[in-house]
Structure formats: C-alpha cells, structure tokens
Amino acid sequence: MNSAFSPPFTPPDELAATLRQEGYAVLNPRGVAEWLGLPLAELEALQADWEQLPPDEYLKDGGRYRRRRHACFTTEGGALVQAPHRAHWQPVEYNALHGGMQRWFAPMAPETVAMPAWRRLLLKTAEAAAALRGDQRWYIEAHQFRIDTEGGIGRPTPEGAHRDGVDLVAVALIGRHGIKGGETRVFEAEGRRGERFTLTEPWTLMLLDDQRVIHESTPIQPLAPGAPGWRDTLVLTCRAGGFQGD
Template identity: 25%
Template sequence: MLKLLELKDEFRLVPLETFDHLNEDKYLKAQDKFRFRAYSTGNLVNSILKWKEENSSFLQSKELNNYMGDVVRHFNQLPPRSKKYINIVIRSLFDSSTIPKANYEIGCHQIRIIATDKFNGYPAPEGFHRDGFDYIAIHCAQLNNVNGAISLVRSLDNKEKLYEHILLPSQIMVLNDNKVEHYITPITPKIPNKKAYRDIFVITFNKKEIFL
C-alpha cells in the first residue's frame, strides 16, 4: 500500500532552479497565494515515456476532491529539464520494483508550496484524499526553512491507524491510490522573517492496456 524509495546518483540531476519559475496556481480559493505549479501528461508504453506536447488539463471529481473537484484546471507544461528528470525517476521506480512495470497514462505535477510569517502553506487544502489513479509517487526535491509538511497516510479499511513520515529531499513515497488516502500538514517557517518553501513532483500512474 505504501513504499519509500531514496534516489542516490539520480538525485544529483534534479533541476531545482526550475521551481523558481513556476507560475502561480490561479485555482486556489485562499487570498494568500501559496502554491506554484506546472503539469504535463504522457503515455508510458513498453517503458518508454512519450510526453504530450500540448498543455494538459487536470480534472478530478467532487467526490475525490471537495476543494476543487469538477473544475477543469489548466497549467503550463513542465520545463524540458523537469521532463528529462522525471523520465529518470520513473525508470528508477521500475528498476527497484517500487511500481510494477506496465503501460500507464502518466501525469506529473511540479509544485512549490510557500509559507511566510503572515500565511501558512497548504500542500493539501482538500484534507485527506485519494487522487483517483492506480499509483501516486510523491518525490521531494527541496525543503527550505520548513516546519510541518508531515505526510499522513491511512488505509481505507482502517482509518484510525496513521502512518506518519516527513518526506526528505531525494525520497519518493509511492502510494497504492486504490487502498489508501493521504494528507500533508501545512508548512510554516522554521526561522521567522524568512520564506519557507517545499518543492515536490507528484507523478500519477493509471494502467492502460491499449492506447488509441
């Protein structure tokens, strides 16, 4: 239901500078803009990932996401360097058997969550949730001056038992989205008067037998 993988040599290639240029997430309800985001999709066939060239829309049902469900959201594509890096990450997930090899529809969100002394950052404003895919891989790229950001995971069959983990840079948490739901606690600055931010990639995997 949950696996952790730590990248080693591969993590040296993470394109940290690309997070500095993400566009503001215009779909937040809060007055304080704490999330910056890019999103791309692709098809993974016989372990070869082909990214779609057009900007991709993202839609979740209200049942899955009571915060922004039934809203078609549009984001700019991942930067080219991020796409190349995600290819490496997916290959590592397969090589380590963290995710079973298959053909998948892939989605990748590149996200920066920020916080200041004036407002918190909310990685999951919708609360505990599923994302509606077969597998979710949450990969931490960078933590800067962050308090909080505790990943909480619970089984759909036993919601009283919580797994807690602070996802560190280079680590990937893989969830079977059909069996668990997850949440990440808000972030606040560890040192006052200094901005806090958390940079992550969220990769979604949906099994696909045939691509038309």
C-alpha cells in the same frame, strides 16, 4: 499511529513487495538513486526548475501560497511519450475542493522533460504501477509544486486527506527551507491503521497504492516570523485506462 517522525525506509529491492503488503513505501535518496540506476547528482540537476514555478491561480481558499507546473505522458513497453498539454481534472469524489473543474496550469519546461533522469524517473514509476496492476499503458501526470509561507501559512494539501483517483501516486521531496510542519500522513482507505512521518532529505520518494491508502501533508509555517520558507515536491500519478476527464 506511529509516534516516530522518521520515514520507514524500504530497501529498493523490497519496493514492490512493500507496496503490495503495506500500500505504500518510502525510499531514501540513496535508495532512489539505486532504484533508478543513476547518480543522485543527475536528479539534483532537476531542482533548479522549482525556482521558476508560476502561481496556482485556482486555489478556492483564496490563498497565494502555491506555485506549480504540470505535464502529461503515456508509457507502454518501455517507451515514454509526452502528451499534448491539457487541463488537470479530478472528480469531486476525490477532490472536494477543486474537483469538477478544468485547471490549466503552466506546462513544464521542455528542457526538463528532455533530461534522461526525468525520463528514467517516469519509466521506473510506471514499472512500480505495473508491479501492482500488471503491464499495460500508463497515463502519467506530473506536478511540480512549491508551497511557501509568504502569507504566514502554506497548505500542501488544501483538499485534506484524500485519494487521487489513480493507481499509483509518487511524491518526491525536492527540498524544504526555513519551515516547520509539512508532516506526511498515510492512512488505510478501508481501515484504522495510519502512519505519520516527515520527509526532510531532498529526493526522498514515497510511493502509494492509491486504491488502498489516503494521504495528506500538514500545513507549513516559517521557522521565524516573516522569514521566507517553502517546501518543494514533485508528484507523479499513474493511471490505467486514460487521463481523468477523458
């Protein structure tokens, strides 16, 4: 296990090769901007959306620490289409805590999904999936998360170390405030090797080959007792063949 907590950043031009070789890759914010061909400010314009996330009403552990929105898209041949709003569903094999149930989360804001930076981010994520699995139609689910410490502790991954049952997972850190914890852990699905590091800079982006690695983020706690704290992320998943639950 790597004892360093700084992410092992990958140059954008080595992203596809690193994903194939290691099963995951991390871009720093400047690398993300270069990879997308956009000024970082265009991505930062999306961040205000995380201030308006409604509560997740499906947490089986009884927690009230998670807020989220959800949207689905398909892309093929460079075209991106938003799918009709639908439930998020996973089998219990991939999510023992919340699998096997339809979870209807609030939809993403229309003005957000219409932004050019948003569309560019999804299309480039689908390109990364195609570099692993070949060109085809991709089914993309987008999840906006805020995990807070209002109850003293927040769990970014209450289901524990897991795979998502897709081809590619992309996790972007949108921001973190007043917290400790939230360490990212990535392990080989069929092996003993693992890495641990902490995403700290907004718009750091981690991409994972979901067939090769499992991942989790450790709980967060406030830096000062009773003080507000939160961790905002965007999770994108690309899956071939259809949305889970179809």
